[in-house]
Amino acid sequence: MKTDFATGRKLDLDKSYKNLIKPVVEAKSLECIRADEIRHSGTIDVPMYEQLLTADVVIADLSTANPNALYELGIRHALRPHTTIVVSENKLPYPFDLNHVLISSYTHLGEDIGFDEVMRFREALGQTLDAVLKEPKIDSPIYTFLHGLNPPLRKNTKKVIQRATGVAAQASRIAAQAAGAAASAVKPTDPTLSTLIAKGEQAIKDSRFADAKSLFAAALQIGGGESRATGAALLHDPYLQQRLVLATYKAKQPDEAAALDEALRLLAPLQPGISNDPETVGLAGAIEKRLFDQGRGIEHLDRAIRYYGRGYYLRDDWYNGINLAYLLTLRADKAPDASDNERIADLVWANRIRREVLALATCDLDAIRERRKQSPPAAGSGASGLEQEFWCLATKAEAHFGLREIPQFEKLKADLKTMKPPGWMSDSFESQIGRLAELLGRRQHLIAG
Numbered sequence: 255m256k257t258d259f260a261t262g263r264k265l266d267l268d269k270s271y272k273n274l275i276k277p278v279v280e281a282k283s284l285e286c287i288r289a290d291e292i293r294h295s296g297t298i299d300v301p302m303y304e305q306l307l308t309a310d311v312v313i314a315d316l317s318t319a320n321p322n323a324l325y326e327l328g329i330r331h332a333l334r335p336h337t338t339i340v341v342s343e344n345k346l347p348y349p350f351d352l353n354h355v356l357i358s359s360y361t362h363l364g365e366d367i368g369f370d371e372v373m374r375f376r377e378a379l380g381q382t383l384d385a386v387l388k389e390p391k392i393d394s395p396i397y398t399f400l401h402g403l404n405p406p407l408r409k410n411t412k413k414v415i416q417r418a419t420g421v422a423a424q425a426s427r428i429a430a431q432a433a434g435a436a437a438s439a440v441k442p443t444d445p446t447l448s449t450l451i452a453k454g455e456q457a458i459k460d461s462r463f464a465d466a467k468s469l470f471a472a473a474l475q476i477g478g479g480e481s482r483a484t485g486a487a488l489l490h491d492p493y494l495q496q497r498l499v500l501a502t503y504k505a506k507q508p509d510e511a512a513a514l515d516e517a518l519r520l521l522a523p524l525q526p527g528i529s530n531d532p533e534t535v536g537l538a539g540a541i542e543k544r545l546f547d548q549g550r551g552i553e554h555l556d557r558a559i560r561y562y563g564r565g566y567y568l569r570d571d572w573y574n575g576i577n578l579a580y581l582l583t584l585r586a587d588k589a590p591d592a593s594d595n596e597r598i599a600d601l602v603w604a605n606r607i608r609r610e611v612l613a614l615a616t617c618d619l620d621a622i623r624e625r626r627k628q629s630p631p632a633a634g635s636g637a638s639g640l641e642q643e644f645w646c647l648a649t650k651a652e653a654h655f656g657l658r659e660i661p662q663f664e665k666l667k668a669d670l671k672t673m674k675p676p677g678w679m680s681d682s683f684e685s686q687i688g689r690l691a692e693l694l695g696r697r698q699h700l701i702a703g
Contacts (some may be wrong), residue, residue, distance in 0.1 A: 275379065334597050338394060355395060447473055450472055536562070619647065619650070650666055
């Protein structure tokens, strides 16, 4: 899943690639390769630049306005005057410099794409692909406006690429030695970056967090070399770093205290204090909450409240919202020097947020179920929609429990059990409800009646 930072929406661009792009390209008897599918030794940069230079056709999906994708599109436009196709989901706010570039748009539903839209866009992309292959026309704004500019001669590129590959391989060996444990996860027999990511996600689903940590550390090493493997993540591409942080604190190695400190260090390059990514600030809040649970001081609870509050109010994100409500309830119980009025204020604030979260989660739940009706998951395609539905229901259940609306809570709890989620998801929900029950048992009288 990739985040569109302009809107806060999360888009599963794997679905765009596998459902919209790859089948069309392969139907034209062309080999379709995405950057993270390239087998290589060392960092991904050299083979990526090689493909941007030599590929017969490049299809660039700009759906989240990711700076990486925009930069790579610019490189392609500089290297080749034609056979570049630009696509995007239809809510992309076009950057100014792309206003004169033809962008074919499609409708993305978040975690999937509707069947009718898949068939429509495949036909449109196929026609575009036929046209650019049959009669290539200049589509690069560089070659459009700078008349007389000559592209690199492809016959001269082979030696340049071989020389660059050798230099990159040597640099990668040096980086691997410096990066230590994270780099050691990358072995000569490792699969592509996309396969490492898939294995990492599966390890998280299976609660094998130590394995997931190694896999995402390896993915970072391949994706960007020494600097990313040691925690210096690029701000515009946070996904791998976020997953490494999650796996790190959940792995609890060598112990929970050390794991939390390491996770906080790994998250720092994403600047959670100023980030507008709900996932980043949510991770920061989760780590700070656990640091408070370890007895490290009330300041960690206050920081967790700020992080979850930021994530909630920036994007109306119900995950951050329900955690914010819980932490306000926790502070009403634990703050050592708080007056009754301050405790009451936190409890009232928490309940108001729970009411808001119920409305937000209900709206999202309806949308999730409608998307699943339009695009039922294929066998073996994963269960991202089901997981989203689980957490949406769990959030609603916790909100009702916090508001002491027990009949509604019990019904949703029964619905959750029928979904048969992974054990760690059920355990997380049950544990949260148990802690909330204890807090309300001690402080609910302040606002009861």
